[in-house]
Amino acid sequence: MRTPRRADLAELPSRDAILRRWEELEWWSCAYCDRPFGEKVVAEVDHIRPLAKGGRDEWVNFNPACRECNRGKGDLDVDDWISMSAGQREAEGDLSITEGH
Numbered sequence: 001m002r003t004p005r006r007a008d009l010a011e012l013p014s015r016d017a018i019l020r021r022w023e024e025l026e027w028w029s030c031a032y033c034d035r036p037f038g039e040k041v042v043a044e045v046d047h048i049r050p051l052a053k054g055g056r057d058e059w060v061n062f063n064p065a066c067r068e069c070n071r072g073k074g075d076l077d078v079d080d081w082i083s084m085s086a087g088q089r090e091a092e093g094d095l096s097i098t099e100g101h
């Protein structure tokens with residue numbers, strides 16, 4: 001087991017380095033919609049807590065996200081965004097509530 005050197009922690013990982021690390025770890029799908037990254041699904045680095053809201057550039061604050069989810073989330077906190085998109089799903093669900101048996 002390796003302990004990260006202090007320098008590793010202090011160093012700001014570049015976007016490419018972050019994506020490469022995730023690829024190595026085979027954590028290569030969107031953290032939100034679960035789609036595997038590939039030609040159609042563009043991998044991006046999402047800040048769990050947006051920089052605009054005081055989030056920091058550090059590993060614990062990064063999530064792999066596809067471009068769609070990242071754009072959709074924008075400057076929202078993950079929790080806010082999830083409850084917002086859950087609300088949207090419910091609203092859409094209401095329209096098709098006659099479906100079933």
Ligand SMILES: [Zn+2]
Pocket residue numbers: 030031032033034035065066067068069070
């Ligand atoms: Zn996604």
